[in-house]
Each structure stands twice: as C-alpha cells, then as structure tokens.
Amino acid sequence: MDGVHHMSEDSELISETIEKLPSSVSREGKGKRLWKKVKYQLVEYNSLPAYLRDNEFILGHYRPEWPLKQVLLSVFSIHNETLNVWTHLIGFFLFLSLTIYTAMKVPKVVDLHSLQLPEVLKADLHKLQECLPSLPNMPDLHKLSGELKSTLPSIDLLPSFSRWHVMDLLYNCLPERFSHSNQTDVCVLRSMKEDVANLIAPLMLRPITRWPFFAFLGGAMFCLLASSTCHLLSCHSERLTYILLRLDYAGIAALISTSFYPPVYYSFMCNPFFCNLYLGFITLLGVATILVSLLPVFQNPEFRTIRASLFLGMGLSGVAPILHKLILFWHQPEALYTTGYEVLMGVFYGIGALIYATRIPERWMPGKFDIAGHSHQLFHVLVVAGAYTHYQAGLVYLKWRDLEGCRGN
Structure with a gap:
C-alpha cells in the first residue's frame, strides 16, 4: 500500500510539473523580453562610461552603448x-x-504685354533690334514675353560687353519722347527709360x-x-x-x-x-x-x-x-x-x-x-x-x- 501511495504521489508530482511547464516557459519568455527592455533603458550620468560623460548638468536619459x-x-x-x-x-x-x-x-524676365507702360514706349522696345546692330545675337523682342517666361535665352553674347555697357546702349537707344515744355514729363519718361534699360539688360547677359x-x-x-x-x-x-x-x-x-x-x-x-x-x-x-x-x-x-x-x-x-x-x-x-x-x-x-x-x-x-x-x-x-x-x-x-x-x- 505504501508503494502504491508513493506511486500516486509521484504521479501527482509529475502531473503538477507538466502543468507548470508551459507557465514556466512563458515566464522565461517574459523574462527575456523584460531583460531586453531593461537592457535598453535610459540611464543616469553616473552610469555612463567615461567617454560619454560630457555635460554633468544633464543628469539622465542617456543611451549607453546601445546596439546600432x-x-x-x-x-x-x-x-x-x-x-x-x-x-x-x-x-x-x-x-x-x-x-x-x-x-x-x-531670373525673372520682362513680360512686355504686362508692363504698365504707354503703348508708344512698348512699340519703341520692339525697335531695339534695329537700334543695336552691335549685338547680332539679341533675341527677337516680339517673342520676348513668350520665350523668356521660364528660361533665359541660350545665346552666346559677345563677352566683351559688360552689363553697364549694354544698359547704356539700351538707354541711348530708347527714343526721347517727351515735351520740352513740361519738366515733369521729362523726369517721368527719363525714369521710365532707365527702368526699361535695367529690366532688359539682365536678360541679355548671363547671370553672375x-x-x-x-x-x-x-x-x-x-x-x-x-x-x-x-x-x-x-x-x-x-x-x-x-x-x-x-x-x-x-x-x-x-x-x-x-x-x-x-x-x-x-x-x-x-x-x-x-x-x-x-x-x-x-x-x-x-x-x-x-x-x-x-x-x-x-x-x-x-x-x-x-x-x-x-x-x-x-x-x-x-x-x-x-x-x-x-x-x-x-x-x-x-x-x-x-x-x-x-x-x-x-x-x-x-x-x-x-x-x-x-x-x-x-x-x-x-x-x-x-x-x-x-x-x-x-x-x-x-x-x-x-x-x-x-x-x-x-x-x-x-x-x-x-x-x-x-x-x-
């Protein structure tokens, strides 16, 4: 009877062990995950290796030697x-x-049709080609607004011309259309000529x-x-x-x-x-x-x-x-x-x-x-x-x- 009793106890012990086995395995998996989580926790300044200690006034939230x-x-x-x-x-x-x-x-270009200029001055702009024979590769100003909206013309102008030289040529080329009896008109139209020369000249030369x-x-x-x-x-x-x-x-x-x-x-x-x-x-x-x-x-x-x-x-x-x-x-x-x-x-x-x-x-x-x-x-x-x-x-x-x-x- 004692043998039977001991066998019964051994069976119960084995059963309990078998029943506990999945739980133990589960706890082991949880333990590994917990260790992995703890391993990559942020640490305080005093826990850092010497080469990572740079600012002793920042006391925590460091990542010490983590994997890449x-x-x-x-x-x-x-x-x-x-x-x-x-x-x-x-x-x-x-x-x-x-x-x-x-x-x-x-660089922005001039749209001749959108300029707020008198029609007679716009017409003068279209005559610049005849006025500047020394610049044979100058683009057709009738097509200027359409061709230059998105890009500069791919022309190779004479390198000897400086920007201010071209501006002077443009200024001198534009006709003087004003009344000598009205000083205000003289100032206004001269200013308009300078503005037009400044606008057109950058289009004729390559940017810096x-x-x-x-x-x-x-x-x-x-x-x-x-x-x-x-x-x-x-x-x-x-x-x-x-x-x-x-x-x-x-x-x-x-x-x-x-x-x-x-x-x-x-x-x-x-x-x-x-x-x-x-x-x-x-x-x-x-x-x-x-x-x-x-x-x-x-x-x-x-x-x-x-x-x-x-x-x-x-x-x-x-x-x-x-x-x-x-x-x-x-x-x-x-x-x-x-x-x-x-x-x-x-x-x-x-x-x-x-x-x-x-x-x-x-x-x-x-x-x-x-x-x-x-x-x-x-x-x-x-x-x-x-x-x-x-x-x-x-x-x-x-x-x-x-x-x-x-x-x-």
Missing part, C-alpha cells in the same frame, strides 16, 4: 539627444530645399557665377547632417564616438569657412587680389581648425571653452573683409543690407557659442533640462537661424552683382 539597430531606431524615441538630432536634421532638409529652389530658380553661394549651401548641409548623425550614433561605441565627433567639428569649420565665400567673392570679384587673399586665408584657417580637431585631447570636456573660442575666432576673422567692403561700397545700399544680415548672423552664432561654452541654462538647474531646453539644443537652433540669415544675405549679393556687375568698383 536600437541606436538608429532611437531617432523616434525620447531621450536627451532627441532634439539635438532633430533640430539639425530639420535644418538639413530646410537647406536642401533651399538649394534645390535656388538651383531651379530662373553661383559657385560661392552653392559652396555655402553645401557647407551648411554638411554641417547640419554631420551634427545630426553624431548626436544620434555617437553613443554606440567609443570608436564611433571618436570618428563622429571629428566629423562634427569638421562640419562646423566647413560651415564657418564657406559662409565667407559669398560675401568675399561678390564683394571683391572685381578686385582679384583681395578676393583671393580673403578666400585663401579663411580656407586655410578652416583646414587648420579641422586638423587641430583631429587631436584626441581636443575632445576632452575641459577643452569645451577652447573649442568654442577657436570656432568663434574663425567667425571673427570675417570682420576684416566686411569692413573693407563697407569702405569700398559705402554708397551702395546693398552693402549696408548685406552687412546688416551678416551682423545678425554673427549675433546668432556668437550667442550660440556663448551658450554652448557656459552650459546655460542647465547649470542653473541640473536635471531640469535633460529632455528639452539645454544649451546644446539652443546652440543648434541659433546655428540654423544664423545660416538662414546668411542665405538671405546671399540672395542680396546675387541680385546686386547680376544687375550691377563691376560698375562703381
């Missing part, structure tokens, strides 16, 4: 680098759109070269994309952090250097010595900054102020060509407009560098700005604002030189 897949997917999750990634990623797509728009944009402007746009996109990539992926490993930080510093130097290309080139395009001098100097300074940033010691947190000062010094090196431009073109309103934009750009960059170096506002309330509002995010926003301000200045330069050429230099 989880790091890439974290672009859509909330952590202390989320806004650092997106502020510059959105800026990259903004400048990509501006680059495409600028490349596709065609755009490469300095696109160099700036390329530098801005490189900087913004490199920064976003660095903030997203640098937590993966120490080696990747080292590489991406150098890429980030190179992007900053590229943005600062190429920002000088449009103002220097378009201000001194008719003075090759100063143009090459300033462009060469800022390019060499940018290359030197990139080389210095390759030194391992450059990454250490205690060199934060030195990094900010070096990039700020690059920006301040642009004061000389700007002052030189103002001296040369003090009588040109475009010089004042572009300088205003450049000063505003410098203010944005300068405040951004100051905030970056001083770690404001998180140093005042550590841990309160971990997710949003800390210094690096504010720095990113100010960089995008400064770059966009410089884009607006570039448009003024292009319009100025397209219409004026080297006249007045």
Whole structure:
C-alpha cells in the first residue's frame, strides 16, 4: 500500500510539473523580453562610461552603448539627444530645399504685354533690334514675353560687353519722347527709360557665377547632417564616438569657412587680389581648425571653452573683409543690407557659442533640462537661424552683382 501511495504521489508530482511547464516557459519568455527592455533603458550620468560623460548638468536619459539597430531606431524615441538630432536634421532638409529652389530658380524676365507702360514706349522696345546692330545675337523682342517666361535665352553674347555697357546702349537707344515744355514729363519718361534699360539688360547677359553661394549651401548641409548623425550614433561605441565627433567639428569649420565665400567673392570679384587673399586665408584657417580637431585631447570636456573660442575666432576673422567692403561700397545700399544680415548672423552664432561654452541654462538647474531646453539644443537652433540669415544675405549679393556687375568698383 505504501508503494502504491508513493506511486500516486509521484504521479501527482509529475502531473503538477507538466502543468507548470508551459507557465514556466512563458515566464522565461517574459523574462527575456523584460531583460531586453531593461537592457535598453535610459540611464543616469553616473552610469555612463567615461567617454560619454560630457555635460554633468544633464543628469539622465542617456543611451549607453546601445546596439546600432536600437541606436538608429532611437531617432523616434525620447531621450536627451532627441532634439539635438532633430533640430539639425530639420535644418538639413530646410537647406536642401533651399538649394534645390535656388538651383531651379530662373531670373525673372520682362513680360512686355504686362508692363504698365504707354503703348508708344512698348512699340519703341520692339525697335531695339534695329537700334543695336552691335549685338547680332539679341533675341527677337516680339517673342520676348513668350520665350523668356521660364528660361533665359541660350545665346552666346559677345563677352566683351559688360552689363553697364549694354544698359547704356539700351538707354541711348530708347527714343526721347517727351515735351520740352513740361519738366515733369521729362523726369517721368527719363525714369521710365532707365527702368526699361535695367529690366532688359539682365536678360541679355548671363547671370553672375553661383559657385560661392552653392559652396555655402553645401557647407551648411554638411554641417547640419554631420551634427545630426553624431548626436544620434555617437553613443554606440567609443570608436564611433571618436570618428563622429571629428566629423562634427569638421562640419562646423566647413560651415564657418564657406559662409565667407559669398560675401568675399561678390564683394571683391572685381578686385582679384583681395578676393583671393580673403578666400585663401579663411580656407586655410578652416583646414587648420579641422586638423587641430583631429587631436584626441581636443575632445576632452575641459577643452569645451577652447573649442568654442577657436570656432568663434574663425567667425571673427570675417570682420576684416566686411569692413573693407563697407569702405569700398559705402554708397551702395546693398552693402549696408548685406552687412546688416551678416551682423545678425554673427549675433546668432556668437550667442550660440556663448551658450554652448557656459552650459546655460542647465547649470542653473541640473536635471531640469535633460529632455528639452539645454544649451546644446539652443546652440543648434541659433546655428540654423544664423545660416538662414546668411542665405538671405546671399540672395542680396546675387541680385546686386547680376544687375550691377563691376560698375562703381
């Protein structure tokens, strides 16, 4: 009986074990999923490896050495680098759109039928071909409004003609139709002739070269994309952090250097010595900054102020060509407009560098700005604002030189 009793107990034990087996397996699966979830949880500053400790005032929400897949997917999750990634990623797509728009944009042309001019003056415009025999390839002005609505004519005009020379020819060609007894009519019609000459002349010559402007746009996109990539992926490993930080510093130097290309080139395009001098100097300074940033010691947190000062010094090196431009073109309103934009750009960059170096506002309330509002995010926003301000200045330069050429230099 005792044997039967023991066999019964053993059967019950086996049954209980079998019944518990699925539950145990389920708990094991849940345990693995829970461990995986815990493994990729955000951690505090004190739990980070030494190479990821950069800002002791941001206390939490770090991603320590995650696998590359989880790091890439974290672009859509909330952590202390989320806004650092997106502020510059959105800026990259903004400048990509501006680059495409600028490349596709065609200079506006004159629609003769839409001009609010007297019919007799419109008729005079159609006689310009007979008046300008020295420009044999000039397009038929009767077809001007239809052919030039979307593109400039693909004609190869004589390269010896400068823009202001063509404008003078046009002005002299348009007939003088006014009454000598009415001084007001004289002023009005002379002004109309000047306006027409200014409108027609740009259509007869190729626009000024755009490469300095696109160099700036390329530098801005490189900087913004490199920064976003660095903030997203640098937590993966120490080696990747080292590489991406150098890429980030190179992007900053590229943005600062190429920002000088449009103002220097378009201000001194008719003075090759100063143009090459300033462009060469800022390019060499940018290359030197990139080389210095390759030194391992450059990454250490205690060199934060030195990094900010070096990039700020690059920006301040642009004061000389700007002052030189103002001296040369003090009588040109475009010089004042572009300088205003450049000063505003410098203010944005300068405040951004100051905030970056001083770690404001998180140093005042550590841990309160971990997710949003800390210094690096504010720095990113100010960089995008400064770059966009410089884009607006570039448009003024292009319009100025397209219409004026080297006249007045």
